[in-house]
Amino acid sequence: MTRTGATGNEPPERLACGADPDALLEQIAEGRGAERDDHQRQCPHCQATLAEYSRLWAPFDELAATEVHAPPGLFDRALATIREQAGPAGYGRVADETDSFLVAARAVVAVAGRAARTSAGVRMALGALGRVIDPTPSTVAAGISGQSVALELTVAAEYGHDMQRLAEHLRARVAAEVAAQTGLEVVTVDVAITDVFPTPTDHDGQDHRPM
Amino acid sequence: MAARRPGAPRWDDAADDWLIREATSGSTFSGQAFEVLLRRHQDRIYRIALRITGDPADAADVAQDVAVQLWRALVTFTGSSTFSTWLHRIVINRSLNLQRARRVPTRGTSELLDQDHPRTTGPAQRVEDAARLDAATRSLAALPAEQRAAVVLCQIEGMSYREAAIVANISEPALRSRLERGRRNLLAAMKDWT
Numbered sequence: 001m002t003r004t005g006a007t008g009n010e011p012p013e014r015l016a017c018g019a020d021p022d023a024l025l026e027q028i029a030e031g032r033g034a035e036r037d038d039h040q041r042q043c044p045h046c047q048a049t050l051a052e053y054s055r056l057w058a059p060f061d062e063l064a065a066t067e068v069h070a071p072p073g074l075f076d077r078a079l080a081t082i083r084e085q086a087g088p089a090g091y092g093r094v095a096d097e098t099d100s101f102l103v104a105a106r107a108v109v110a111v112a113g114r115a116a117r118t119s120a121g122v123r124m125a126l127g128a129l130g131r132v133i134d135p136t137p138s139t140v141a142a143g144i145s146g147q148s149v150a151l152e153l154t155v156a157a158e159y160g161h162d163m164q165r166l167a168e169h170l171r172a173r174v175a176a177e178v179a180a181q182t183g184l185e186v187v188t189v190d191v192a193i194t195d196v197f198p199t200p201t202d203h204d205g206q207d208h209r210p211m
Numbered sequence: 212m213a214a215r216r217p218g219a220p221r222w223d224d225a226a227d228d229w230l231i232r233e234a235t236s237g238s239t240f241s242g243q244a245f246e247v248l249l250r251r252h253q254d255r256i257y258r259i260a261l262r263i264t265g266d267p268a269d270a271a272d273v274a275q276d277v278a279v280q281l282w283r284a285l286v287t288f289t290g291s292s293t294f295s296t297w298l299h300r301i302v303i304n305r306s307l308n309l310q311r312a313r314r315v316p317t318r319g320t321s322e323l324l325d326q327d328h329p330r331t332t333g334p335a336q337r338v339e340d341a342a343r344l345d346a347a348t349r350s351l352a353a354l355p356a357e358q359r360a361a362v363v364l365c366q367i368e369g370m371s372y373r374e375a376a377i378v379a380n381i382s383e384p385a386l387r388s389r390l391e392r393g394r395r396n397l398l399a400a401m402k403d404w405t
Contacts, residue, residue, distance in 0.1 A: 022391055029366060056405070059347035060347055060397060063367065070253040070257035071271060074274055075274070078275050081279075086241050088239065109243060113243050126233055128243065152239070195229055
């Protein structure tokens with residue numbers, strides 16, 4: 001068996017057969033341990049070293065394969081600061097005969113954006129407040145006023161979808177989700193399809209559509 | 212080329228490009244575009260920080276720091292290749308800087324001590340497996356910084372040597388040299404542990 005320098009900086013001695021242990025370690029680390037060449041198929045030194053390296057390296061393959069998820073809420077503090085700078089301001093008020101509560105505009109656009117992103121035919125989408133037109137004084141107000149909200153969507157669609165039908169579907173779905181989750185009345189949903197992407201596929205040919 | 216990490220999602224350049232454009236447009240969509248971009252990469256950011264620091268609390272600190280840095284620097288990005296390179300580079304550098312600032316005592320990888328080996332008896336295979344994985348985590352975190360970055364990029368993140376060299380801002384032969392030494396050190400550490 002080869003010896004490895006204590007610091008890792010010293011190249012290990014060659015095997016008795018002349019093979020370079022670093023090359024064998026690379027073979028294992030790259031997942032090519034089973035791909036033996038003619039020499040390795042005959043050589044007991046190489047076979048023993050590959051087996052030993054495979055055993056010792058296995059925990060690192062396992063480490064690489066272990067799924068790691070960010071803890072819930074990890075970015076909440078950073079995002080709260082950013083939302084204050086770049087998020088929509090204002091509140092909607094949902095009222096019935098006895099009670100009322102406020103809904104932040106940023107919550108409304110978050111619901112709208114997510115509803116759009118999870119719709120079929122959509123690769124990516126974002127929501128924002130639109131503009132509410134008040135016909136009485138003929139003014140244009142911010143996108144959230146009282147119990148009414150106007151929304152805008154910007155969308156990157158999947159290639160191959162009927163864009164008119166996609167826009168209609170998005171209007172209906174986003175309005176329904178926002179109404180159901182916030183209680184606000186959605187007066188308009190303006191949809192802008194700004195790009196079209198082919199469905200992403202990996203080398204395995206599978207659909208890897210992001211959520 | 213190192214094998215791509217099993218189960219690793221591919222980098223969706225087109226969607227990231229689109230989000231970066233929206234985030235930097237100064238439009239009413241900018242804030243949400245940034246948030247979506249950050250959430251798409253949050254696991255990647257945290258995973259790299261965790262593998263470099265070896266400590267969940269440190270990894271969380273690094274990730275939050277990266278989020279703020281990303282927001283401030285996003286305006287300078289011109290495309291997803293710049294973004295992916297920058298993201299990996301900033302996470303690795305912030306992770307290494309944090310450890311340097313805290314002067315974390317790192318043992319040599321060949322110095323995993325006897326007490327690191329759990330005193331388990333009987334057929335407690337799961338305990339043994341967990342201990343082996345923990346030893347691997349700690350031996351990775353104890354590698355010299357340059358070797359650790361090379362190992363994390365190629366062996367954990369599944370980057371090609373060329374991609375990792377660009378992130379590390381060194382030549383491909385230099386990257387391969389660091390990786391080779393890193394692998395050798397890790398092997399020695401695990402040999403001592405078993």
